[in-house]
Amino acid sequence: MKNSGNETTDRLWGGRFRAEPAPELTAFSRSDERFFRLAPYDLAGSRAHARELERAGILDAGELGQLLAGIDRLEAAVKAGTVKPSARDEDVHTFLERVLTEWLGPVGGKLRAGRSRNDQAANDLKLYLRDKGRAMAGLVLDLQAALVAQAHQHVETLSAGFTHLQPAQPVVFAHHLLAHAQALYRDIDRLRDWDRRTARSPLGAAALAGSAICVHPELSAAELGYDAPCENSIDAVGTRDHVAEFLFVTGMMTVNISRLAEEICVWTSRQFRWVELDDAYATGSSIMPQKKNPDIAELARGKAGRLIGNLTGLLSTLKSLPLAYNRDLAEDKASVIDSLDTLDLVLPAMAGMIRTMRVNVAELRRQAPLGFTLATEVADWLALGGVPFSTAHEITGALVRACEERGIELSEATPELIAAVDERLKPAVLERLTLEAAVAARVGYGGTAPARVKEQIARLEAGLEAQAAWAADYRGPRC
Incomplete structure (x- = not known):
């Protein structure tokens, strides 16, 4: 690659400039070292672009073959670490074009036609x-x-x-x-x-x-x-x-x-x-x-x-x-x-x-039952029995307060205690005050009942299989 003064340059630009880039510009402009990891993807794009140049008549069949072979060789060399960017390479595009041009001469320089960085x-x-x-x-x-x-x-x-x-x-x-x-x-x-x-x-x-x-x-x-x-x-x-x-x-x-x-x-x-x-x-x-x-x-x-x-x-x-x-x-x-x-x-x-x-x-x-986690079971039992939920909420709160005063959990409440709190609380409610009964009652879709959770696992596993299939089914370059 030559500039207007017929001096060798590794840049992809510079023909209209009379002075070389200042060191500060070069240091500031150069790509982060991590960006050179995009080299395999740049080369994949170059393969596709080379075929487009043949369709346009810029390359003949022999030149296309040279370029594709050079790209394959360069990709292997980059992967093996035997070819690396130099401090003069402004970016991954400059690096790869420089090497291809060194290897292939003018054919390597043709690759830039019709595209931009x-x-x-x-x-x-x-x-x-x-x-x-x-x-x-x-x-x-x-x-x-x-x-x-x-x-x-x-x-x-x-x-x-x-x-x-x-x-x-x-x-x-x-x-x-x-x-x-x-x-x-x-x-x-x-x-x-x-x-x-x-x-x-x-x-x-x-x-x-x-x-x-x-x-x-x-x-x-x-x-x-x-x-x-x-x-x-x-x-x-x-x-x-x-x-x-x-x-x-x-x-x-x-x-x-x-x-x-x-x-x-x-x-x-x-x-x-x-x-x-x-x-x-x-x-x-x-x-x-x-x-x-x-x-x-x-x-x-x-x-x-x-x-x-x-x-x-x-x-x-x-x-x-x-x-x-x-x-x-x-x-x-x-x-x-x-x-x-x-x-x-x-x-x-x-x-x-x-x-x-x-x-x-x-x-x-x-x-699991500590902190009165079964309180909603009482309110739900009352609501299912016809008590307005706002009232059921108040009754349950009173029962919780009574248990707190006695230092017991809801599951330890006696028939005498619940009757003293409110006459609408019957001994039958005590059957709901178990952990098993509480989770078993949540049988709606997405609920915590074990049967529903098993179904959730099955649906999730099927969905994860579909996601894994998507991850594997990619037609583009994998590097």
């Missing part, structure tokens, strides 16, 4: 996200599998359900675990929905107006696993809402993981004693020998703030950017790479912790 950059990141999004879904499915496996073991395990972090009503522990699984299930569904909107190829948009050479972008789109080209070439290179949406999905996912992590911290506390973590998934203290800390849960909880920050940062960058491309958009890669790298650590650790934790069934049952 603008559509290349947009395409590289889309391919990367569509590929890594499916890999991330696989890690979420592993965490889901751990939750479902625990749920299978605890369909009959009775525990307290909470609101406001106060004991509220009895549930089976599987039902509580599955609430977390359902949130993660929606996260994968959000990812699938994101992918449907993102499956549009920016190749052929060139700098912004479209290419006068690459006039069949639908063929390149199909080769790379997209559904179609982008509808608008300006939008194709100047918009990153798909990146912001991806960051929302990952941010929401870590928020859901953080809520599970917080409960693990609570459940493993000495005050709760619901769960014991496997030694392999807990840490100790440097000063207190007795400590067993839920560090995985705490670290995962902390990472949620980081991923929320990545979303907020990119949205702030995108605000008020004029169309089409602006260099500000280079910030897109830092956000998503950091989020994906973080989840690559969080998800396997959380899955292992959940899979190996031991649930203290006896302690859960002992605590």
